[in-house]
Amino acid sequence: MKTKLFSSLTTVLFTIVANAQITTFPWTETFEDSSPTRAGWTQVYEVNNMSWTYSTTASTGSSGVTAYDGTKFANYPGTSHNFDKTKLVSPALNLTGVTNPTVSFFYINPYWNPDQNWLRVFFRISATDPWVQIAEFHSNITTWTSSGSMAIPPNTYQIAVECETDYGYSTLVDGLVVTGTNLSVSDAVKTSKSTIKYFPNPAEDVLNYESKEKVYEISVYNNVGQKVLDHKVESNQGKINVSSLVSGTYLVRTKTDSGINSFKMIKK
Template identity: 30%
Template sequence: MIKKLLLMLAFVPFISHGQFLQNFDGGTTTPAGWTVINGGDTAQTWQIVNFASAEISAHSGTNAMCIRYSAAAHDDYLITPAVTVTAGVSDFLTFWGRSRDPLYPETISVKISTTGTAAANFTITLDPNVAPASGASFYKYQYDLTPYLGQTIYIGFHSTTTDKFYFDIDDVEVTALPSCVAPVNPLVVDVTSVTADLSWTAGSGTTNFEVQYGAPGFTAGSGTAAPPVTGATTTTLSGLSANTDYEYYVRANCGSGVFSAWSGPKAFKTTCASVTAFPFVEGFDAATIPSCWSNQTVSGTANWAYVTANGNSSIAPRTGARMAEFRTTTTGNKTKLVSPPLDLTAVTSPQLTFYYANVNWFGDIDELRVYYRTSANGAWTQIGSDYITEHTAWTQVTLPLPSPSATYYIAFEGTSNWARGLNLDDVTVASALSTATFDKGNFRAYPNPVKNMLNLAYNETISAVEIYNLLGQKVLSQNINLSEAQVDMSNLSAGNYLVKVFAGDVVKTIKIIKE
C-alpha cells in the first residue's frame, strides 16, 4: 500500500500553500486545477503537445503547453490553480517560454486575478510583453509575488496575437522567493577571435554580478573570474584564445556576502584570428576541412569533401594528396566553402588565384561562384563569373579582391547538378604586384624517400619549412633563413608527408616519403 501511494504521488504536482511545479508531462489534457479560456478564435487555444518524436524538444520531459497561430485574433488564457501567496513558501513565480519562429514571433502577457478565473477578473498585468528570442531555445522568466502576500491569486498566461506561429510554456513553478534572485537567460551577443560580448536578464532588485568562464565542462565557481559587473547586465570578456570553445556562468551579488545561484552554462566559441602572412595558400591536402575554413549551407544539407579523385576519376588533385570537391547524387544542393578571415589591410592590390574543374555527366555540370565579404556577418558580394560550363582539366582563375578589410572572407559556392563534381585546388591570396614564382629548376629536396635528414637547397633564402601528414596535421615546423638546410625527420613515422617550403612570397609543396 505504501509503494502504491508513493507511485501516485510521483505524478501529482507538489502543492503546499499554493506552491507547485507543473511540467505538463502527466498527460495530454489540461492538468487538474488549471483552466483554459478560448476567448478569441474558435480554432486554436492552449493545449498540451508531446515533443517525443519532434525535431525540437520540451524544456523538460516530453510535453509542453502550446498555443498556435490562427488567422483570427487570440484572446486566450492559460490559468494556474489558486496560489495562496505565503512569505518564504509561495512568493516567487518562474516559467520557461519559447517563440518558435523568428519570422512570426509570438508574444504573451502575464496577468494576475485576485477574484476568480473568468477573463474579466485578470485586471493586474504582471508582465505586458513576454517576448523570447525566437527559435528552439526556451528562456526563463521569473517574478516576485510578494506584493500579493496573504492573498489567493490566479496567474494567467494571455495570448492576443494574430497569425503568428507557436508559443510554448513549460515548467511553471511557484516556490519561495530566493534571498538573492539569480539572473536568467545568459546570452552571447557577439564573438571575435579574442573577445566575447555577454548579456543576461537580472532578477528583481539585483544590479551587481559576477561572471566566470572556462573550458567546456568546468564547475561553476572554479573558472576564471571576469571583472565584477556593477549596475549593468552586460560585460565583455577579453584576452581569449582564437578558435577555442568556452562556457560561462553568471550570478548576482546581493551584498554582505550573499550571492545567487549560478546561471549557465552558456557555450560559445571564439572565431579564428585573421591571417596576416601572405601569400596565403591552401591546397586542401587533408581528408577533413582545413582549420578555420567552414561550410555555409545555402540550400540542401551537403558539405564540401576532400577527395583523391572526382566522380569518374578523370580529375586528380592538381598538387598534393587531395582536392576540395562539391558533389552530390541529387540536384539543388548549394554550399559555400568559406575561408578563414584574412587581414588584407597591408596587402597591396590583393588578388585571388585558384584552379577548378567540373566534368559533366550526361550533360549535367556542377557550378562554381565566388564571393567575398568584409566582416563576419556582412553580406556576400559575388566576384568573377558564373563558372557553369564544363572544364575537363584544371583551369586557373585570377580575380582582384575589392574593398580589402581586416576581416575579409572569400567563399567558393558550389552548386550540385549531379555531375562528376566541382573540384577546387591551390587557392592563393597574394599581392598582385608580387610576380614571384617558385624557381623549380633551382630547387632540390633529397633524398626521397628519406630515412632521417631531408636536404633542401634553393637559389634564394628558404625562410621556413612545415611538414604535414596526410590528415592535414602539422607534425613539424622549422625556421631556416638559409639557402641550404637540413630538416630532421627521424622522429616521424614511416609514410607519406607534404612538405611546404617558404621562400620570400612563394610557397612550394612537395611530397616526401619517409622510410
C-alpha cells in the first residue's frame, strides 16, 4: 500500500513539475541535478530513439572537457551513423511582461573527421503549433562556444535544441538562458487587470473588441514574431479587419491606460 501511494505521489509531483511554466526571466538552465527546472524538459524523437542525457563526460570525443558551469551538461551521444534526430524541449515559457526575448547557450560540436553533427534551435507558440527553426550550427567546435543571442517571438511557448547525428562526436549544450527586457512590476500588475473581450475566435474576416477602458493601439504578430497588422485607435470598442491574414495562430497585443493585454487569435 505504501509503495503504491509513494508511486502515485511521485507521478503527481513529476506531472506538476513537467507542466510548470517558467515565469521569471532571465531564466538559466544549468542541467545540474539540483536544477529546479531540469525535470520539465522533454524529448521528441524525430528519427530513431537516441536520447539526450545529462552527463559529466561526453559519450564520444571531447576527452577531458568539463561542464561550462557546474558539473553536468546536456549530452547527445552521437554513437551511431543512422542520422538519429532528437529535440530536447524546454518547459513551457510564459513571457508575459517580457519584451525582445532571446535565447542563447554554450555548445561543443566536434567533428569525427570528416563527419559532423547538426545542432539546431527551434521555437513554437503552443503545444500543437509547428516548430520553427531559428538557427543551425554545423561546424567543428571543440571548446565551449556561445551560440550568440537569438531572437524569439514574445508569444513563444517552448524552445527546443535538436541534434541530428552524422557520426560526429557527442554534441554538448550547457548554460542555456532565456532573457529579455522586463516590464516594471506595476506594468505587469496592470496587464493582468486588463478587461478586454475579443470575438469571434476563430475569426474569419473581422475581430471585434470591447473594453472597459480606452484602447490606443492593437498589433497582430504571426507565429515567427513578425508584426503583420498595426492599428492606432482611441475607442472602447471596434473591429479589426483580419481578412488579409492567412489561416493560422496569431498574437494580438492591445495597449490601454492599464498596460498591454495579449490574446491568442486563430484565423480561419
